[in-house]
Amino acid sequence: MANTTLIGAITDALRIALQQDERVIILGEDVGKNGGVFRATEGLQEEFGETRVMDTPLAEAAIIGASIGLAVNGMIPIAEIQFLAFAYPAYEQLVSHVSRIRMRSQGRFSAPMVVRAPYGGGIRAPELHCDSPEVIFAHVPGLKVVVPATPYDAKGLLLAAIADPDPVLFFEPMRIYRSFREEVPEGYYTVPIGKARVVQEGTDCTVFAWGAMVPVALQGADLARKQHGISVEVIDLRSLSPLDRDAIRDSVMKTGRAVVLHEAPRHAGFGAEIVATINDLALDALMAPVMRVTGYDTPYPLFALEDAYMPDAARVAEGIVQAMNYEIGARL
Template structure:
């Protein structure tokens, strides 16, 4: 028997808010911590209205202290809570890096499961919104390289809500990256109440036999646009939205690249040491003999994320992705 599910039309940031509200209602151990998340509702309004609804004890404005409140959240997670921490921008997470790398990510391993840190760190990330400098980083690879952390990066409102709920219920620490460029870019039908999207599963957004295009977060719309343009030229792309960056969905990636034999990976971050390099390795490990062309990567450059006057040149665009698709197909 299935029951009709009511839906709401939400933006990605509203879907994040809805997920947090759903889980604050669902579980008493969920608690939000961060800067300006209370009355102000967060700098992006992701926590709008939650303090008024759930109180100052559950939606906590902390001192301006990323290492301090991330560390405190680790202590709370050790002691029975499920904290969800908001870092205002991913570019401000670095003071907390030690807390995450050295403690959150390895407490379970260090104690053979006797102490665990079930917490979620939310961070808006990425360029493309004309933000001041240091507000536009996309350093997800610093965290996919970190054993003990799961890294999630949704591209749509539906996935944002379902994955955030899954992250809060996950027994291990999760970094939840929110593409700020997509926060209000479009709306989508999102079910009311609780549902989850499985961590570690990618989503096929478009079917095609000629080339596989892999993207995540804010690069998903870029990849889709490029795929649309390619289709007009008779090139049909499988477009994969990774959704989870660690662990990667090996099966979906391998099945697609074995079908197409050609791959373009679109990554907002700097090229060297990025997640795209890991995906190339995954393709190498799983599908080497199926490849008809070298895997192409369309990425940001190995330069600090520039001031916003230059960001349109820094960020991968549909035109750059299309160029890479054509080059790969014509190899």
């Protein structure tokens, strides 16, 4: 076992993939000599060479376009986008080509490729470096969207994504890249895509979160317990597409109340899909409307307002308390 950070677990997964399969290549801006903006690929070009770990021009559409060409011709490209919001120029490639190649070719071709991208706020970065637009990718049929929250999951999910026969978008919460360590197996293992994780069991209310919001969910749950005696279950979804609808149903059937937490804007955020899933599968169990604790419906702000924008433990605890205190007819 190795005691490592989330970013260290990602580097380990990439090294293992490169060692085990010569078809695996890494491409992106500064991933080679510099090891990536967050050093996720540090040392890999030196170890595996420039044909396996290659720097590209500053052209995200070209990075994704080249990756799909490589993928349909037998390679397994791992494309790094420096920050997720930089993928907007490549959105057309992802939506028009990457996601549709299996259907378009009637199964003759698939695109076994991974797109890695840091996302989210909390690091005092400039504009377009902190967006959390995972919902616009999760909406696209044919794309899998995975968001780890721990080093163990980061390594296992990334190796599962690399082994997947279809395209996987792997979004990395940069706020917690190096915020904590945990024991991670040194060899090859996978974590199944599409399966949520029960982080903490509870009986009164469930908080659903992913990525950097999972630690915030735990902090909010702890605050609600200390201040109000509320027993809170915390679920890390880990995968947004496919979504573990059974885990959502089972937890809400158990607790009867739910809070959805994400740092993206509230309007049409992925939290709305979770609310709809609860309505579909566990409406009869609900004892209160599902509460949402989210970012605000504005572009991600600059430094001075970042702390005010990001959901924190106090807002999560407030959402939990609101769910617990709801009374039928109180809003009429």
